[in-house]
Amino acid sequence: MDPSFSYFLNFPHLNPMLFQNCYAPNYSSLPSPSIPYFKEETPTKAKYQRTWSKLQVEEVFNLSIQYCQNNNKVLEELTLNDFGIISIGLSQSPEQVMLKVKEIVANGTLRPGKWSQAEDDMLAELVRRFGSKWGKIAGLLNAEVHNRLNIRNSKTCKERWNNYLNPNINRGPWTEEEDTILLEGFLSHGNKWSVIAKMVPGRIEGLVKNRIKSLIHKLEHELDEKDSVFDKIKAQIDLKKTFQARFNVGSANIVNEKGI
Template sequence: MDPNQVFAYMFSGVNPYIQQVYPQTWPSVTVEQPSLGKMPVTSKKYHRTWKKNQVEEVFNLTTRFCQTHNRRIEDLSLRDFESIAQNFEQTPEQVMIKVNEINRSGTLRPGIWSQAEDDLLKSVLKKGLEKWGQIANILNKEVHKGLKIRTGKQCKERWNNYLNPEVNRGPWCEEEDIVALENYKIHGNKWSVISKCISNRTESAVKNRIKSLINKIKQDLSTMDDLSVGIDRVIAKKKSNMIKHEIKDSVSPRSGMNYSIASLQNYSPTFSQACMPN
C-alpha cells in the first residue's frame, strides 16, 4: 500500500476530506473487549477496636439470642457467636470475649480491673514471676476462665501505674523537673531511657510530665527563640528556686542559724545571685 494511503487510513476518522481522497481499502478491524467475568469476592475486614454503640448493641443482640434459644451467655460456644457476629466488624472470637467481659463485670465498660484481678496480680508478682505474658495467662485462666481478657502490656501498666507501692505518684519537685529536662535535651523522646534517670517514676509519668513542661515552654517562647533556649531558661530558673529554698531553710529560726544576706554573698556567687531581691 502507498505510504500516503497508510497515513490517510490512520487519520481517516479525523478528516472527512482525507476519507474522500484516500478511501479505505481494507476491512475494519473490531477489537473484542476481554471479559472480566465474576469479580473476586473480597474477604471481610475485621476491626480490633470497639465503638461505644457497638458494645451495647452486641450485648443486647446476644441477650436476645439467649432468650430465643433458651440459653445462658456462659453456655454459648464460638459457633453461636459466629451467627451473632455476622453484622459486626469484629471476629466471632472478639465478640465472644467482649460479651463475656460485660457479663462477668456487670458493666458495659469491662476494661475496669476487678479486686480479684488486682489481688492475684500482687500475689503472682510477690512469688517472683516477672514475665508479663505469663502473668496475663495466669489471670485469664484463674479469673476469666481461659478467655484472653488481659494482655501482658495491660498487666504491666496496671502494676506500674496503680499497684506498685514503690512508685511515686505525688507532685513533681524542682530537682525531678531539672533531671527530666536535661535528659530530654540529650535523649529526646526516649522515655524509657529518661525514666531510668528518675527514681520511682514510671515511664508514662515521665513522658506526661516532660510533655507538659515542653508545652508550657513553647507557649512562653518568642518567635525568634529556639526550644533548647527555652529549656535552658526553665532549668536555670528551677535551679535558682532550689537554691533559694535551701538558703531559706538554712537561715530560718528553726535551724538555729542566723546568717545575713551579706555573709551568704561571700559564701558562693550562685547563692549571692539567688538571694538578691527581685
C-alpha cells in the first residue's frame, strides 16, 4: 500500500468515506478576531456661565458713559439703537446691554442684583397689599422703579423678601433642638423641604434645605466603612436627645437646689 494513502486512512477527519454515515468532525471553533473596545462617551453637561462678569459690567458701563460724552446724550435716555452701537464687539446683545445699564442706573451700583432702598420699601409695601403674589409684585415693581423693564421677576422678589426683609423669619443661629428636628424630618420625609420647614417655626424652606445639607455633609466625613449615612443620622439624633435630656435634668437640679 502506498505509504501516503495509509497516512490518509489513519486520520478519520480527512477520510471522505466516513462522512457517508453522517459523521461530522468536531472542529474547534476558531478564535474570534479581537474587536477593540470603544467606550461610549457621554456628553458632558455644559458648565453654567454667568451672562455678566464683574469686569464686563464695569466695561459696559464705562462704554455707555463714554458714548454719552461723545454724543452729548444722557445715560437715562439712551435707546435700543444707542445700545446697539455700544454693544458692538461685546458678547452680549443690545437688549442685554440695555437692561444691565438700566439696572445699574436704577440701583446706583455696579454690583449685580443689588437692591436699592426704594425697591426694598416698595417690595415691603406690595407684599403687605398682595401677599405672596410674586408675579404681580414683580410687574408692579418693574413698572414703578425700572420704567417697565424686566429687571425683577417673581423668583428674585420672593428670595429678596424671604432672605432679607421678612421680619417674621428667624435668621439666627440654629439650636441643637432644631438640628434634631431637621434630621428626624429628613429621615421621615426625605427632601421634602417645605414639609420639614413647617416643623421648625420661623424658618423658611431655603434655610432648612441648606442647614440639612450642611449637617449631612458633616456626618458623611465622619462615616466608618461599615456605616451608612442614615445610620449616622440616627446615631446623631440619639446623641442629641441624650445630651438634651441630661441638660434638662441638670437644669432642674440647679433650680431645686436654689429653691426657685
